[in-house]
Amino acid sequence: MREDAEALDIRDVTANWVNAEVLQHQIDERIKALADLSHTPLFFGRLDYLHAPGADVAEGAEGEKFYIGRRHVHDVEGDPMVIDWRAPVSQPFYRASKKNPMDVALRRRFxxxxxxxxxxxxxxxxxxTEAEQTSKLLQQEIERPRVGPMRDIVATIQPEQDEIVRSGLAGSVCVQGGPGTGKTAVGLHRVAYLLYAHRERLARTGTLVIGPNASFLHYIEQVLPALGELEVKQATVDDLVAHxxxxxxxxxxxxLVKGDARMAEVLRRALRSHITLPGEGVVVVRGSRRWRVPSYELEEIVRELMARDMRYGAAREALPQRIAHAVLVQMERAGEAPDDRVQNAVARNAAVKAVVKEVWPAVDPAKLVLRLLSDGDFLAEHAEGLLDDEEQKTVLWAKPARSVKSVKWAAADAVLIDEALDLIERTHSLGHVVLDEAQDLSPMQYRAVGRRATTGSVTVLGxxxxxxxxxxxxxxxxxxxxLGKADAVVEELTAxxxxxxxxITYASLLLPDIAPGLTPVESVRENPGAVEVRPVAGAGDVVAACVEALRNEGSVGLIAADARxxxxxxxxxxxxxxxxxxxEETTAEARLTLVPASLAKGLExxxxxxxxPAAVVDGEPDERTGLRRLYVSLTRAVSGLLVTHTAPLPTQLT
Structure with missing residues (x-):
């Protein structure tokens, strides 16, 4: 298939060089998607159907054998040799059971x-006569050592995961899943499925995967290309709001205050405060005629635009056209027959522009946030009834900045600027957004993500x-x-x-303190793993522990408090x-990674x-946050966990 794509001759099939460039780019992308992945098999399963798909069972039509793989493969005649795992005919590979065989006589795993x-x-x-058994190959694949970036899980998707993966594009889904439940993989495979089922629509509207940091995105970046999907963009929330x-x-x-959803209303009030009602009318000169729009009519136009709650920028663009329309009405009453060109000319008239500049001035979102955080009176005026005096003092800068460029903006400030920008002009919406590690976002960050999917759907993972x-x-x-997706379905993964x-049993000792009422994860792995808690004398003993861990097959992570x-x-x-x-990608030669606890989330x-462990807890602002950071760190282990300590352990782990 790759050689066929490489051999395509397009010299005589395009009308001009532009079409030729576009077609060649599409062919190049097709060749990339068909790249040979030497360690990734094209097929991993086979289904032997009792009857032909779609045939009446009573007719007894003989079934077919289908090989299931990561992508569709056909022979030189175009007949399928491997069926894409996302195709409807492949679904029983993940869902069929002895109780519900789904017309499958035999399921083979390779x-x-x-x-x-x-x-x-x-x-x-x-x-x-054959009892239902746990698949040994499935267990081996799940427990295979981790070296290199995150792998796809198409060969091991479980029925409850498959149900989420194949849910429709129209609905949003929120997946609550403890460590190791595969929520990240489910989200990535859901993107791949949606691109398969709704390719044309998502090619127009776009898809985006949002992760907590660049390290995490680098770790997962090979999953979708391995499934043949090259066009999905990846970003952090900070990337989205990098104005x-x-x-x-x-x-x-x-x-905490800047990330509170109340700041959205503070910003809206501050922006709208720039609008003033006209004090006098406007006179438009056209040739020898003068047309006057009185102040009360201008006021009606402004009030009507304000009542419609349009984007600030859209309303500002509409205002001169509304004033011009009022002038055209007068022209028509006087017997003239103006057209659209006349209306556009009146809208561009200097007198009309002057009114718009005075009544509905242009506002720079960064300067708006700068003034809010620098000017105590301006903040107090627009935060009244929303933020108390103490909260206002908390967000005000001690030394007001003079210009946008001189400010040392913080991450929360960039989110506020993004909110202000959306109040001025609508943010582009994508077809589908996957938001991973969502539990760490502030309300204002959720809003930043949500406005990028106002006309699309989201998959929330956390x-x-x-x-x-x-x-x-x-x-x-x-x-x-x-997020603006209150109707999203919440699913929970506990396996x-x-x-x-x-x-997971050892780490779950922390759950009563960090998330009371949350269902603990139940491991389905046959290998129970190994946990050892070892008192040590210093850094030399920690290095020795790493050497010991490296004697095993697979990757090793040394996780420690950032300060250590x-x-x-x-x-x-x-x-x-x-x-x-x-x-950084682990290899057979480089298998040890030193991981600050703040960056451990999502890695394995x-x-x-x-x-x-005590230093991990102490490195956070409060004990509960510290214990949550410790929970994350403890649950990065796939086979074995060795805890080293000189200070006493947190009481929950004793």
Whole structure:
């Protein structure tokens, strides 16, 4: 198929060079999508149907065999050899069971090692003499060591995951899932499915995956290309609102107020305060004639635009046209026959422009936020009844900045500017947005994401127990309200495929303190994993623990409080132990990663050495946030967890 695409000759099939460029780009993209992935098998399963799909069972039409794979493959005649995992005929591979065989006589799973076919396993779904068994190949694939970036899970998608993956484009979905439940993979595979089922629509409107940081995005960036999807954009929330350079850092109290949804109304009031009612009429000169629009008529026009609650910029563009229309009405009454060209000319008249500039002036969103955070009187006027005096003092800058360029903007300020910009002009909406690690977003950040999907749908992924910001989400209903998707369906994943039983049981000791009432994850892995808590004398013992972990197959993560990473890095270097930074791809030669606890979210390692749990907790503003950060760090281990400590452990873990 790739060679066929490379051999296409388009010299005589295009009308001009522009068409030729476009067609060649499409062919190049097709060739990229068909790239050979040597360690990724094209098919991983087979379905033997009892009857032909769509045939009447009573007719007894003989069924067919379908090989199921990551992408569609056809032969030289165009007949399918491998069926895309997203096709309807592939669905029983994930959903069929002995109780509901879905017309499948046999389901075969293939096992691969390094891209080579090494095993297969059959399930006779309609054979009453064969008991339903847990798939050994499925377990092996789930427990395979992690080296390199995140892998796709098309061979191991479970029925409850498949139901979310295949849910329709029109509806938004929120997935609450504990560590290792596969929520990130479900979100990525849902994007791949939607692109398959609604390709033309999403090609027009676009798709976006939003992650918590660049390291996380780098870790997941190969999943969709492995499924043949190359056009999905990835970004962080900070990337979305990068209208100014962020150089400053807010203290938690200020960030908490700035991230509160009440700030949206403060901004709206501040923006609308720039509108003033006209004090006098306007006179438009056209040739030898003078046309006057009285002040009361101008006031009616302005009030009507204000009542419609249009975007500030759209209303400002409409105002001169409304004034021009009032002039045209007078012209028609006087016997003239003006057309659209005359109306546009009147709208551009200097007198009309002067009125618009005075009544509805242009506003720069960054300057609006600058004034709100610098001018105490201006803030007090528009925050009345919304923010109390203490909250206003919290967000006001101690030293007011003179210009937009001189400000050391913080991340929360950029979100406010994005909100102000949307009040002025509508933000472009995408067809579908996936928001991962959503529990850490502030209400204002949710609004920033939501306005990028006003006409589309969203897939929200997160875990309330892993919220590690002062403004972390308390309930999904609240989050979905701020997103503008209050009607989204909330699904919960509780089966753990990544974290083994012993590790998740140990980490769940923290749940009563960090997320009371949340259902603990139940690991479905056969291997219970290994947990060891080891008192140590210092950094040398931690390095020794890493050496010990590296004797096992797979990746190793040394996770530590941010403040301790520099010293641990020096100790590793002194011992001649090379290590990677979070997000850098692990290889057979470089398997150890030094991970600051603040960047551990979303990452996974076969073996984790967790340094000094008490320091992880103490590194956060309060104990609850610290315990949540510790919960995240503990649950990064896929096979084994070794906790090293010199200080006493948090009481919850003793």
């Amino acid at each position: 096992g691969y090692t390094g891209g080579d076919l090494t095993a297969y396993e059959d399930e006779h779904l309609t054979d009453p 100014v350079e962020v150089r400053g850092v807010d203290d938690p109290a200020a960030a 875990d309330l127990a892993q919220g590690t910001t002062p403004w972390s989400t308390r309930s999904w209903d609240e989050a979905l309200h701020h 753990g495929f990544r974290v083994p039983t012993d590790v 990473c520099e010293a641990l890095g020096a100790a590793l270097a002194e011992a001649g132990l090379a290590y990677l930074a979070p997000g 390692y076969d073996y984790v050495v967790l340094d000094e």
